[in-house]
Amino acid sequence: MISFYPGPSRVYDQVPKYVKDAHAAGILSMNHRSPEFMAMMKKTLTLLKRKLSIPKDYTILFTSSATECWEVVAQSWITDKSFHLYNGAFGQKWYDYTRKLKPGATALPFDREAVLNPGQFVFEGTENVICITQNETSNGTQVSNELIRTIRAGNPQHIIAVDVTSSLAGVKLDFSAADIWLASVQKCFGLPAGLGIMICSPGAVEHARAIDNRQFYNSAVVMIDMIGKWQTSFTPNVMGIYLLMRVMEKVKPINAIHKLTASRYKNWMKMLDKKPTLRHLIRNEAVRSLTVLPLEADEKTISKIKKSAKENGFLLGDGYGDLKSTTLRIANFPAITDREIKALMKFLAGQR
Numbered sequence: 001m002i003s004f005y006p007g008p009s010r011v012y013d014q015v016p017k018y019v020k021d022a023h024a025a026g027i028l029s030m031n032h033r034s035p036e037f038m039a040m041m042k043k044t045l046t047l048l049k050r051k052l053s054i055p056k057d058y059t060i061l062f063t064s065s066a067t068e069c070w071e072v073v074a075q076s077w078i079t080d081k082s083f084h085l086y087n088g089a090f091g092q093k094w095y096d097y098t099r100k101l102k103p104g105a106t107a108l109p110f111d112r113e114a115v116l117n118p119g120q121f122v123f124e125g126t127e128n129v130i131c132i133t134q135n136e137t138s139n140g141t142q143v144s145n146e147l148i149r150t151i152r153a154g155n156p157q158h159i160i161a162v163d164v165t166s167s168l169a170g171v172k173l174d175f176s177a178a179d180i181w182l183a184s185v186q187k188c189f190g191l192p193a194g195l196g197i198m199i200c201s202p203g204a205v206e207h208a209r210a211i212d213n214r215q216f217y218n219s220a221v222v223m224i225d226m227i228g229k230w231q232t233s234f235t236p237n238v239m240g241i242y243l244l245m246r247v248m249e250k251v252k253p254i255n256a257i258h259k260l261t262a263s264r265y266k267n268w269m270k271m272l273d274k275k276p277t278l279r280h281l282i283r284n285e286a287v288r289s290l291t292v293l294p295l296e297a298d299e300k301t302i303s304k305i306k307k308s309a310k311e312n313g314f315l316l317g318d319g320y321g322d323l324k325s326t327t328l329r330i331a332n333f334p335a336i337t338d339r340e341i342k343a344l345m346k347f348l349a350g351q352r
């Protein structure tokens with residue numbers, strides 16, 4: 001079965017070998033306070049910064065999931081208000097979780113066909129948190145680097161937090177334009193689930209230190225202090241970190257990966273142009289995600305394609321939430337091979 005599911009998704013072919021290597025090298029029972037672990041952590045973070053073009057002065061933290069990162073943002077950075085810019089289910093979930101912890105959370109939804117227009121929203125105060133879902137996995141839309149830069153320029157004192165769970169390591173991101181970039185590894189990293197990543201600007205670190213909330217094992221300041229010693233505040237997913245290190249060693253720098261993602265996206269669009277029964281859910285090309293493709297058809301066609309895909313060895317993503325019966329989603333993640341994409345395109349071309 002070839003997985004085109006947009007998370008958990010296809011892992012890199014080398015992952016089983018890396019797991020074996022991890023066992024042989026004693027990684028699976030490695031002590032997370034040992035010098036060996038600290039060296040592995042240091043190497044992993046250095047590679048992440050180098051391969052993804054993350055500024056050297058940023059701090060990278062590990063959690064267990066992107067959802068946990070949402071909670072850390074709420075607990076460690078939001079003191080008063082947060083503003084949630086979203087157009088789909090993941091952005092809405094982030095807002096819902098935050099609202100339970102911080103009643104000052106404010107929803108600022110926008111239409112999924114619309115280019116986000118930050119000028120139409122009011123971000124009160126000067127030091128609140130603006131939350132943006134950069135790549136909305138549920139409906140296949142994205143917010144551009146340019147737009148995030150515009151929001152940064154207009155709100156220099158606010159902390160800007162960006163959910164890049166289904167785009168980090170798949171497309172080029174301008175980390176200088178925001179303070180907290182959160183994700184997990186079971187999407188564009190081509191790794192098994194169980195590891196969340198939070199990339200923090202010096203401003204975000206300073207802000208967390210000023211607030212100094214130390215109530216939780218995963219309070220940002222506690223994690224920041226620990227990562228200064230190449231450690232974590234809890235026993236982390238050591239194998240996950242090892243696998244991330246191996247994959248980061250192997251993958252090309254993000255500029256090359258971005259090119260691949262963008263050219264594959266173009267090929268998918270070309271293929272869809274020739275397919276009247278199946279079309280991109282999003283009409284506005286300017287807001288389409290490069291990494292998650294939501295395809296729309298009538299209910300009967302969608303269920304037929306899904307069923308037949310399974311019989312032919314392709315696992316396609318279900319539509320999300322209320323789009324479940326009329327859409328399916330295809331991951332355009334780097335671990336998928338050209339051969340697999342060709343095979344799926346051929347299969348879809350033969351469907352009516």
Ligand SMILES: *Cc1c(COP(=O)(O)O)cnc(C)c1O
Pocket residue numbers: 007064065066067068090133135136137163164165166183184185196
């Ligand atoms: C998958 C996803 C999440 C949730 O990730 P977990 O690691 O399961 O917590 C959050 N946001 C977006 C945009 C996602 O695609």
